[in-house]
Amino acid sequence: MKKDEMIEIHGDSLTFQQYAAVVYDRVPVRLSDEAMTKMAQSKQFVNDLAAQEQSIYGVTTGFGKFSDCVISSQQAQELQLNLIKSHACGIGEPLPETIVRGMMLLRINALAKGYSGISPNTVQALITLLNHEVHPIVPSQGSLGASGDLAPLAHMCLPLLGLGYVNHHGKPKPSAQALKEIGLEPIRLEAKEGLALINGTQMMCSILADSILRAKNLLLAADIISALTIEALQGIPHAFHPLLQQVRGHQGQIMTAQNMRNLLKESKQVTSSGEKRVQDAYSLRCIPQVHGASKDTYHFAERIVATEMNAATDNPLIFxxxxxxxxxxxxxxxxxxxxxxFLKIAMAEIANISERRIERLVNPQLSNLPAFLTQNGGLHSGYMILQYVAASLVSENKVLCHPASVDSIPSSANQEDHVSMGSIAARKCLDVIENVSKVLAIEYVCATQALEFTPNQCGQGTRIAYELLRQYLPPLTTDREGHEDIATAHKLIQSGRLVQEVTTQMDLQI
Structure with missing residues (x-):
């Protein structure tokens, strides 16, 4: 999708592809006519109730424990302004601009459903910020993941009021200055509008949408890279026989084995059972079972996030x-x-098994390859320490994978007595995925180097992966700075280039 195109927001049909287009490619958005109508009707309904002084949470009452405190209709604007200012108390490093763009997009989409009692003009102001790439500076810490991502979303909304700070054209500046530059006046929040803006799950959902897109790429990259390792270690692909997968029946396992067979098609690097050994080690033989289980978990998480991206998540809702x-x-x-x-645990296992394959590539006791993939061991250390780095990342992931969702701390004087900690789970998930991409980069470097010591008669898919890395990274002949080798492979993985190059010529499935 091109940046000069525009995505229409309906409230119930946002896809991961559209999310990526808006968040990464900066494609602008607009509200559909139907969404505008539904929001206007919902807002008028709230205005009518507020004028009648009916008791409505967050409209004619306070918030949280203050829900029993009555607020007059004359104080409606002050109540909503105070809500945003008081709740903007997040701390920690700012979220990346991509995550903030995702938050803005997802909140716009949720409000467009027409159940939140917010004016179309207020939502349009948020769209103006998004389309002009005025990105609120949002601290990453402070959300409990229930009552929504209150603090982060309050920071996201401050610029609408001319408060807080933004990044605009890559520079931090006061929001009031950025609004002036794009010709937007600060808005005045009416009844319920502040609550509608911040009572939702859009920070954790944005982080998870980003994680889903990254995970999909890495799950395919893991199959490609592990196939290179199979060849470098002269593995036995008979373990990927379709009948073996079918009698167990798990879809992820079936698809992974099919990917491996496709990648290794016509390879002369692989062996038959009994030719070199009867069976491979688990890290080779069980690739379909391990990668496949991670894929099945990925699909569960993808379904949950796809639903949440199009959900109405504030309170109360207007019908x-x-x-x-x-x-x-x-x-x-x-x-x-x-x-x-679940997703971070599944992705951590991709790194766990990858690190074990890296060890087999560099350890001469586990292969017929030169120690640490260098011909002049002793004077040269080769790729010895790359395995250390992979082991470090895998160990870090084990700490990050402690589930945040089993924790809860009461808040708001015990009115909000069970919370999800979903924002913490989401942030840790993204950290795990970043570590996984680096471990796979190390395996990619080592497997490609290992193939320099073999006849190098790769399969249809692995040949593409080998040649792609060799365009940017020559074989290791003398010691050099290993971080640059890792960074080169990581860029090819992270950008999606590796998966794209292989999948344009091969049918790989997730």
Whole structure:
């Protein structure tokens, strides 16, 4: 999708492809006519109720424990302004711009559903910020993942009021200055609008949408890179026989084995059972079972996130068709917390098994390859320490994989007595995925180097992967700075280039 195109927001049809286009490629968005109509009807309904002084949470009452405190309609604007200012108390390093763009997009999409009692003009102001690439500076810490991502979303909304700070054209500046530069006046929040803006799961959902897109790329990259290792170690691909996978029945396992067979097609590097050994070690033989289980978990998380991307997640919600305001708990991040914890565990295992393959590549006791993949061992250390780095990342992931979703701390004087910690789970998930990409980069470097000591008659898919890395990284003949080798491979993986190059010529499935 080109940047001069525009994505129409309906509230119930946002896809991962559209998310990527807006977040990464900066494609602009606009509200559909239907969304504008639904929001206007919902806002008028709230205004009518507020004028009648009816008791509505967050409209004519305070928030959290203050839900029993009555607020007059004359104080409606002050209540919403105070909400945003008081809740903007996040701390920690700022979130990346891509995650903030995702938060803005997802909040716009949720509000476009027309259940939040917010004016189309207020949502349009948020769209103006997004389309002009005015990105609020949002601290990464401070959300419990229930009552929504309150603190982060409050920081996201400050610029609408001319408060806080933004990044604009790559430079941090006061929001008031950025608004002036793009010709946007600060808005005045009306009844319920502040609550509608911050009562949702959009920070954790944005992080998880980003994680899903990255994980999909890495799961395919892992198959490609592990196939290179199979060849470098003269592995036995008979373990990938389709009948073996079918009698167990797990879809991820079946697809992974098919990928491995496709990648290794016509390879003369592989062996038959009994030719070199009867069976390979688990890190080679069980690639379909391990990678496949991670893929199945990925699909579960993908489904949860896809649903949440198009969900109404604030409270209360306005149902104009039946004339009711319903208070509930759609802001609770439990589905996303579980998805994040499951996904990070699944992805950590991709790195775990990759590190074991790296060890087999560099350890001469486990292969017929030169020690640490150098011909002049002793004077040269070769890729000895690359395995150390991989082991370090794998160990770090084990700490990060402690599930955040099993924790809860009461808040708001015990009114909000169970929370999801979904934002913490999501942030840790993204950290795990980043570490996984680096471990795979190390395996990519080592497997490609190992093939320099073999006849190098690769399969249809592995040949593409080998030649791609060799375009940018020559074989190791003398010691050099290993971090640059890792960075080169990591860039090819992280950018999606490795997967794209292979999949344009081969049918690989996730």
């Amino acid at each position: 104009t068709e039946i004339g009711e305001v319903i208070s509930g708990g759609n802001f609770h991040g439990q589905p996303l917390a579980f998805a994040a914890d």
